[in-house]
Every structure is written in C-alpha cells, then in structure tokens.
Amino acid sequence: MSKFWSEIVHALTPYVPGEQPKIQNLIKLNTNENPYGPSPRVIAALQAEAGDSLRLYPDPDSSRMKAAIAEYHGLHTNQVFVGNGSDEVLAHIFQALLKQELPLLFPDITYSFYPVYCGLYGIEYETVPLNARFEIAIDDYLRPNGGIIFPNPNAPTGIPLPVAEIERLLQANKDSVVVIDEAYVDFGTESAVALVNRYPNLLVTHTYSKSRSLAGLRIGYAVGDAGLIEALIRVKDSFNSYPIDRFAEAGAIAALQDEAYFQHTRQQVINAREQLVSDLQALGFEVLPSGANFIFARHAGYTGEQLAAGLREQAVIVRHFKKPVRIADFLRITIGNDAQNQALIQALTGLLRA
Ligand SMILES: *Cc1c(COP(=O)(O)O)cnc(C)c1O
Numbered sequence: 001m002s003k004f005w006s007e008i009v010h011a012l013t014p015y016v017p018g019e020q021p022k023i024q025n026l027i028k029l030n031t032n033e034n035p036y037g038p039s040p041r042v043i044a045a046l047q048a049e050a051g052d053s054l055r056l057y058p059d060p061d062s063s064r065m066k067a068a069i070a071e072y073h074g075l076h077t078n079q080v081f082v083g084n085g086s087d088e089v090l091a092h093i094f095q096a097l098l099k100q101e102l103p104l105l106f107p108d109i110t111y112s113f114y115p116v117y118c119g120l121y122g123i124e125y126e127t128v129p130l131n132a133r134f135e136i137a138i139d140d141y142l143r144p145n146g147g148i149i150f151p152n153p154n155a156p157t158g159i160p161l162p163v164a165e166i167e168r169l170l171q172a173n174k175d176s177v178v179v180i181d182e183a184y185v186d187f188g189t190e191s192a193v194a195l196v197n198r199y200p201n202l203l204v205t206h207t208y209s210k211s212r213s214l215a216g217l218r219i220g221y222a223v224g225d226a227g228l229i230e231a232l233i234r235v236k237d238s239f240n241s242y243p244i245d246r247f248a249e250a251g252a253i254a255a256l257q258d259e260a261y262f263q264h265t266r267q268q269v270i271n272a273r274e275q276l277v278s279d280l281q282a283l284g285f286e287v288l289p290s291g292a293n294f295i296f297a298r299h300a301g302y303t304g305e306q307l308a309a310g311l312r313e314q315a316v317i318v319r320h321f322k323k324p325v326r327i328a329d330f331l332r333i334t335i336g337n338d339a340q341n342q343a344l345i346q347a348l349t350g351l352l353r354a
Helices: 007-011 040-049 063-073 086-097 113-121 163-172 226-236 246-257 259-282 304-313 338-353
Strands: 027-029 080-083 104-107 125-128 148-151 178-181 202-207 220-224 285-287 294-299 316-318 331-334
Touching: 027 331, 027 338, 040 246, 063 080, 063 220, 063 246, 080 086, 080 226, 086 113, 086 178, 086 202, 086 220, 086 226, 113 125, 163 178, 220 226, 246 259, 259 285, 259 294, 259 338, 304 316, 304 331, 304 338, 316 331, 316 338
Parallel strands: 027 316, 104 125, 104 148, 148 178, 178 202
Antiparallel strands: 080 220, 202 220, 285 294, 294 331
C-alpha cells in the first residue's frame, strides 16, 4: 500500500488466477490448459514472423485476423472484435456495454473475473443462484436487468446449457445485452454464434487459450451485431491501439487454417474426459455433466481441501475453491493427456485407500 493510491485502487479485489508453479514434473491440471501443443502450422507461422518486421507496429485493426475469424463463422468482418485474450475482450465489453442503470446479472457460481470487472468499472450487479443441480436456470434471469453474462458451458461447473435455452432467453430479453462466454464451447457444447444475425443484443466471446492450445499467445474475440462491435472498438481505441501483436495475429490465422489438427485434438480431449469421468465414478466420485475440458467432482467421504492437499503431496495440482461453501467440496480438474489422467486416478486411488 502507498499513500499515492487512487480511491479505485484501494477498492479493487483483483482476480486470482490458478497457480503457475515453477516446479518441474508436476501433473498440472489446475488452469484448463490444453494437454496437446498448438498446431505445427502455428509454430511455423510464428517462426516466419520472427524477423525484421518486428520493428514495425502491427496492424491496429488486425484486419487479416478478423477476416479469417469472420470467414470461419460465416459472418462479416464488422461483426468481429479481437483482443489480447478473451479476458481483455470481456473487460472492454463490461466497460462499453454492461455499465447500465439496472444491475448486471450473472450466476452466483461462475467465472470469478466477472465481479472483478464490475469492481474495476463501478458496475452494479446481482448474482442469480444456480439451481439445486448446479445448472443455470433461464427463468431466473427473466426480470429487468442492465445486461446478462454467463459462460456456456459454465465455469467451474462445466455444465452446458442447450442453445435453445439461450434463444429462449434472447426471445424474452430484448432490451439489454446478453453475453455468452464460450471459452470452452469447442469441447462439446452447442454454440450460440449461429444466433448473432438474429439477435442484435447478443455477443459471443471465444478464446484461443483452451481448444486452440494458445494460452501463451493471448488471443480472444467477440462476435455480434456490428453496432455492439463498434462500441468495443471505441473502447479499444481509447485504451491500446495495438493489442494484437504480430505473433498473435500470425498464429491466430494459422490456427484457423489447420482444421484437421483442431478437430483431432479437441476430440482427444473429449474422449479422455469420458474416460476420466467413468474412472472417477468408479472411485465413488460424483461428477457433474461436463461440456468442457475440465470436470467438477466431489467425493462424499472427503472434503475438497483434503483431496486437493493429498493430490498436491503427490505432485498433482487441481483447482479447489474454498468459496462459496456450496462448492467447497468440489475439485475442478483439467482434462490432461492419457498419462496425466492415469497419474491422477492412481494418486486418488492411493488417497482413498489410506
Ligand atoms: C479461460 C477463460 C477465459 C479467458 O481466456 P483468455 O485466456 O483470457 O482468452 C474467459 N472466460 C472463461 C470462462 C474462462 O475460463
């Protein structure tokens, strides 16, 4: 603390990301990174970019990247906004579109960055409890609001919501912006991108960090009505004209060109998830249904804290949330490669026997 801090800095409660331990040989299943590397085409594109051109600023509009994303989704370039990770895209969305007279709504158990942005930008919000099965219940959002945001599948539960439910929300909620954060959608959840041409208040965000295995490159984007996108561009151009560096743009374009690699690796993750779910169930775990690259599980005989600590002693790191109490006994476990998942099951088997 210092006497030079502004009032807003005093009031901030920053987001705490999952730990990135510096220890070697850990089984790291705590931050939902992809166990497979990025496409070899991405690596080649990054190597090709490493040259004299780095002395020049990148394209402030990232127009080649936007065109590639627009084509991928069958949209217009003016329906795409790109940013330095989807967290940055979300930050601009909160500031540009979600600060309204009525409170913003989001689930009580969800991505914990949302309340952080509300604090940063002075946005009023109300949380909407998940139902008894830990699902988002659309009926609970059908009331006056200044905006609605949730991930689909939700985090950290992993539970997917059918796109028909999102459309039902959009039908009933036409006077505020609805943001669907599809960070994990490629692991078997239906996307709402197909709805953006019909609902001018819908924004859908995607990230390259999970299904494209590029968390280290920081790439995210939003698609939606051109009017919403224009608001985001205004904020971006008042903040940082060049958020997408030359490597990120080259890598983003190359990743979209390797559809076969993308399909193969995401299917491997989905298959491994199904295997992991059945292995955990065989050990007596309750596992919530997952449409993501992680699962949310608890065991009636142990607290979440005991399990997380016991795994850590065996060099396996998973994510455990102490709060809210309702989820304190769950572990959020990232789907690893087969060897990592087996090591996890082995470690848990040992723990449950002890
Ligand atoms: C990982 C994640 C993001 C942010 O991803 P970036 O790495 O910033 O692109 C956004 N929303 C949810 C729900 C996430 O889990």
